[in-house]
Amino acid sequence: MMVEHTPWLLTAVPLLMAAFAMLSARLAPYLASVSTLICGTLLLQALEPLSQETIIHTLGGHAAPLGIELYLDRLSWMMLALTWLGGALCSLYAFFWFRSTGHAGVAGFWPLWLGLIGGMNALFVSGDLFNLYVALEVIGICAVSLAALAQSREAIRAATNYLLATYAASLAYLFGVGILYGLYGTMDWRLLATLAQPEAPALLAAGLMIAALAIKAALFPLHFWLPSAHATALPPVSAILSALAIKGAFYLLARLYIQLEMPGSLPALLLGYLGAAAILYGGYQALMAHNIKRIIAYSTVAQSGYFFLIFAIGGAMAWQGGFLQLYSHIIAKATLFFAVGNLALAAGSVTLEGIKGVARAAPLTLFGAAMAALSIAGLPPSGGFLAKWLLLQSAIEGGAWHFVAVLAIGGLLSAAYLFKIFRYALIEQPEKRFNDPGVWLGWVVLLGGFISLLFGFVGGQSVAWFDLSALSLGGAS
Amino acid sequence: MSLFWLFALSGSGLFILGLLATAFRTRALEKLIALNIAGSGVFLFFVALAGRSDPPDPVLQAMVLTGIVVSVALTGLGALLIRRQMTEGGGDDG
Numbered sequence: 359m360m361v362e363h364t365p366w367l368l369t370a371v372p373l374l375m376a377a378f379a380m381l382s383a384r385l386a387p388y389l390a391s392v393s394t395l396i397c398g399t400l401l402l403q404a405l406e407p408l409s410q411e412t413i414i415h416t417l418g419g420h421a422a423p424l425g426i427e428l429y430l431d432r433l434s435w436m437m438l439a440l441t442w443l444g445g446a447l448c449s450l451y452a453f454f455w456f457r458s459t460g461h462a463g464v465a466g467f468w469p470l471w472l473g474l475i476g477g478m479n480a481l482f483v484s485g486d487l488f489n490l491y492v493a494l495e496v497i498g499i500c501a502v503s504l505a506a507l508a509q510s511r512e513a514i515r516a517a518t519n520y521l522l523a524t525y526a527a528s529l530a531y532l533f534g535v536g537i538l539y540g541l542y543g544t545m546d547w548r549l550l551a552t553l554a555q556p557e558a559p560a561l562l563a564a565g566l567m568i569a570a571l572a573i574k575a576a577l578f579p580l581h582f583w584l585p586s587a588h589a590t591a592l593p594p595v596s597a598i599l600s601a602l603a604i605k606g607a608f609y610l611l612a613r614l615y616i617q618l619e620m621p622g623s624l625p626a627l628l629l630g631y632l633g634a635a636a637i638l639y640g641g642y643q644a645l646m647a648h649n650i651k652r653i654i655a656y657s658t659v660a661q662s663g664y665f666f667l668i669f670a671i672g673g674a675m676a677w678q679g680g681f682l683q684l685y686s687h688i689i690a691k692a693t694l695f696f697a698v699g700n701l702a703l704a705a706g707s708v709t710l711e712g713i714k715g716v717a718r719a720a721p722l723t724l725f726g727a728a729m730a731a732l733s734i735a736g737l738p739p740s741g742g743f744l745a746k747w748l749l750l751q752s753a754i755e756g757g758a759w760h761f762v763a764v765l766a767i768g769g770l771l772s773a774a775y776l777f778k779i780f781r782y783a784l785i786e787q788p789e790k791r792f793n794d795p796g797v798w799l800g801w802v803v804l805l806g807g808f809i810s811l812l813f814g815f816v817g818g819q820s821v822a823w824f825d826l827s828a829l830s831l832g833g834a835s
Numbered sequence: 836m837s838l839f840w841l842f843a844l845s846g847s848g849l850f851i852l853g854l855l856a857t858a859f860r861t862r863a864l865e866k867l868i869a870l871n872i873a874g875s876g877v878f879l880f881f882v883a884l885a886g887r888s889d890p891p892d893p894v895l896q897a898m899v900l901t902g903i904v905v906s907v908a909l910t911g912l913g914a915l916l917i918r919r920q921m922t923e924g925g926g927d928d929g
Contacts, residue, residue, distance in 0.1 A: 488901075526870060535898075536895075
């Protein structure tokens with residue numbers, strides 16, 4: 359009976375906790391735990407009704423086109439659940455990281471992080487283009503502020519560039535929404551899907567919105583703001599930004615693709631080819647970098663490219679692969695950034711030279727990172743392997759040999775740049791002294807790595823669960 | 836040319852000019868101001884759309900208000916970050 363309230367509660371609870379967290383920095387981690395527990399319960403409760411129908415909540419009792427309706431379907435649920443899982447891991451890591459370093463950023467961290475969760479949850483249940491704009495802005499403002507918490511000159515500069523990019527993107531998105539409202543008199547995207555015609559102003563609006571979301575999702579070549587922002591932030595923040603914050607924009611692009619029935623269209627193909635370019639470019643840059651945080655940040659550019667491949671390949675199998683890749687990336691990338699944070703604490707440096715021999719001081723961390731690295735490099739048994747396998751198979755079935763080549767080269771590149779980190783960490787340095795990053799921080803990495811591997815076993819069933827046959831996905835199969 | 840097109844086209848023009856300046860100016864403060872100009876263009880476009888009916892469409896006006904709030908928040912945050920960049924000589928580890 360509670361279940362029709364789930365969509366708005368998922369936003370309201372984290373935002374309320376964010377407000378309280380601002381009052382007391384000491385209580386903030388407990389408020390975050392309460393928020394995590396409540397959201398987890400709400401999501402579990404929604405699971406059963408969702409196997410029959412979409413949960414719709416009409417805010418204030420006003421129906422569309424004027425009112426705002428919230429939709430919770432299986433695709434939304436999967437996004438919410440994975441954000442919840444990745445978010446819980448990030449909260450756990452952040453708690454231990456701030457406790458062991460005593461960094462002053464802790465006062466701002468919890469309210470902003472809870473605000474970001476609220477924004478992401480709002481995004482996944484909104485069915486209204488303007489509501490989505492507000493959700494995107496909540497995410498953007500919280501993400502920029504989190505990136506700036508590191509306080510260093512580089513971090514502030516990177517956060518400024520992040521802000522300018524996200525500001526420009528939000529204006530383009532808003533302009534697109536305005537044009538669509540002017541044409542069709544509604545912002546509810548289910549209504550828009552039935553009303554929209556392929557006429558010039560509507561296409562211009564779609565183009566503006568797609569470009570805006572591509573900036574926010576850091577699709578090559580609009581990724582320019584990402585590597586510095588993600589590489590200079592505090593370790594828990596890097597994990598949050600890379601694993602979660604960029605996923606909202608991608609999810610929206612996927613929704614637009616489904617609702618506007620874009621399969622085979624020029625913008626869809628363009629997004630796919632840019633994704634392929636991102637895999638190669640991001641992989642190459644990661645391989646060339648010497649700063650391990652930068653390696654992992656460029657890895658995000660490359661790994662995000664895989665999601666975009668589904669727009670060009672099409673078909674249910676590619677979509678399952680693409681979303682499984684998204685889910686695996688949330689966990690694996692968060693884990694890798696945790697690991698990098700631990701290595702930096704142990705070695706006092708984030709360069710490859712600096713972490714030489716650090717394996718002795720952080721064995722748990724390195725073991726957990728190795729499990730997450732399997733997923734990023736697409737090696738079995740991991741979620742990343744299954745995802746890339748599905749993408750590869752659908753590319754072969756569709757005869758898209760150029761994508762097969764990109765997937766193969768991308769896999770080799772990611773294996774190479776990740777191997778580089780392990781190779782340096784394992785070089786014996788008997789005379790070098792390291793700090794102890796603390797056992798808890800190591801255990802969180804191990805937990806993340808374990809979940810990454812687990813996805814290789816349960817990922818297949820979970821992505822098959824959301825009803826892809828009901829969506830229009832195009833493609834050969 | 837009707838009043839709607841006059842406002843809609845000037846709004847679009849401001850939006851494009853603002854974005855171009857954001858792309859080609861080098862200093863962060865100039866970029867931030869350019870984005871504000873682009874934002875005013877978007878709001879002008881919205882108000883032009885609202886003015887097509889009599890009385891004006893309240894939904895669009897509400898959207899402009901929300902847009903302005905978001906814009907003020909982003910500008911404030913941006914100004915703060917830029918000032919931090921100018922005054923502080925660097926800090927601790929990243």
